[in-house]
Amino acid sequence: MLNIYDPTTSTGCSGNPPPATCRTQFTGNKIPQNRIDPTAQALLSYFPLPNQTGNTSGNFATSYSTGGNVDQYNERIDYDLSSRQRIFGRYTQSHILSLPDAPFPNICKDRCTEDTKAKQISLGDTIVFSPKTILDLHLGYTRYIYLRTPTSQGIDLSKFGPTGRR
Numbered sequence: 001m002l003n004i005y006d007p008t009t010s011t012g013c014s015g016n017p018p019p020a021t022c023r024t025q026f027t028g029n030k031i032p033q034n035r036i037d038p039t040a041q042a043l044l045s046y047f048p049l050p051n052q053t054g055n056t057s058g059n060f061a062t063s064y065s066t067g068g069n070v071d072q073y074n075e076r077i078d079y080d081l082s083s084r085q086r087i088f089g090r091y092t093q094s095h096i097l098s099l100p101d102a103p104f105p106n107i108c109k110d111r112c113t114e115d116t117k118a119k120q121i122s123l124g125d126t127i128v129f130s131p132k133t134i135l136d137l138h139l140g141y142t143r144y145i146y147l148r149t150p151t152s153q154g155i156d157l158s159k160f161g162p163t164g165r166r
Contacts, residue, residue: 076088088123094116
């Protein structure tokens with residue numbers, strides 16, 4: 001267990017060299033409630049309670065899912081209209097769903113749920129007029145939709161600011 005010291009105390013700091021610790025440890029190794037800022041108190045309500053004891057690496061452990069789903073398909077048609085003209089068309093559609101890497105409920109520290117959808121159409125026409133003259137036409141359209149939804153959407157932020165202080 002890590003000791004928690006009161007940052008407002010300075011006792012036993014004399015000596016050469018000074019001791020490594022010259023603060024007073026909180027009674028019971030616990031910060032008194034009246035010393036915790038109301039904003040920090042509001043934030044703490046979003047973190048789970050400890051579920052480990054005697055673990056020197058920390059006091060919370062959990063498992064959570066991660067990953068998502070990727071779907072994509074492509075279709076392409078090539079057609080020779082003649083020995084001098086060739087056309088093509090292509091359609092692509094993709095959908096990527098990424099789940100958050102978030103072990104805590106109701107908050108995500110980095111990547112939240114991301115939903116990406118894309119559709120693309122491409123057309124081309126190649127015409128050979130002579131061995132030295134070629135017309136190559138291309139037309140394309142892409143529709144890209146990216147939605148990032150924080151798991152904290154809908155949280156009342158007023159309790160974190162000055163108006164939320166009690």
